[in-house]
Amino acid sequence: MRTKSILLAGNWKMNHGPADTAKFLEAIEVKEKPNAKMRLYVPYLSLQAALESVENRLLPIEIGAQNVHFEKSGAFTGEISAPMLKEVGITQALIGHSERRQYFNETNDTVLKRTVFALSQGMEVLLCIGETLAERQANRTEAVLEEQLVQILAQPDCLSAFGTKLHIAYEPVWAIGTGVVATPEQAEAAHAFIRGLLAKKLPSDQVNATRILYGGSVSPSNFAELLKCPNIDGGLVGGASLKLDSWTQLWGLL
Ligand code: PGA
Secondary structure, X not given: OOOXXXXXXXXXXXXXXXXXHHHHXXXXXXXXXXXXXXXXXXXXXXXXXXXXXXXXXXXXXXXXXXXXXXXXXXXOOOOOOHHHHHHOOOOEEEEOOHHHHHHOOOOHHHXXXXXXXXXXXXXXXXXXXOOOHHXXXXXXXXXXXXXXXXXXXXXXXXXXXXXXXXXEXXXXXXXXXXXXXXXXXXXXXXXXXXXXXXXXXXXXXXXXHOOEEEEOOOOOOOHHHHHOOOOOOEEEEOHHHOOHHHXXXXXXXX
């Protein structure tokens, strides 16, 4: 049996500027748990406000960025680099979120480049993958997940980082922000498939240590069932991470 190390991660997307971030983190009460971590991926502009509150209040919450570029610096208007994030004390990043893929032309190639560079800078990456509704309906879920991971699984620096600096979030696109959550059976099948892909390339201790989070309409009413699945190691939560009550309820379920 795998021992799970749970991660409850919130993805605030383009919500909560510095003032709202400080308000949220000044009000939150978080009891530490032996086998679970809390993390919030906040907008770039809110990172420092978040860090300040977490440090002042000694909160057991990790703060991360929602993306990171694949170069150190240069002519990339609107982008943020790993050294910049590290300069303000951020070492966690989300990469490949479906909204980045859908609205900002991120591809498996750019996701790979961002991941490889972030890892080379000592950052920890939560890599997001997941199929669209059309792909699921065409019975292509497993093929898509494999396509999204094949380059990562061929890259030695990514391979060696799994289980320590590299973890995965499975987020079916049709479940994100829709209120339609994957059933525990659907989610577990995808998670087991993903873990199986890792197992073809990695020793079992690394496969077991790699967190695979579920994301897509996670709420206090469905999280406990999802967490019972053997291959689900936590949640990546959008909407329900924005309000204190739903967010602390999710933590209370762990
Ligand atoms: P949701 O978003 O919980 O609002 O569906 C999840 C995500 O996009 O990470």
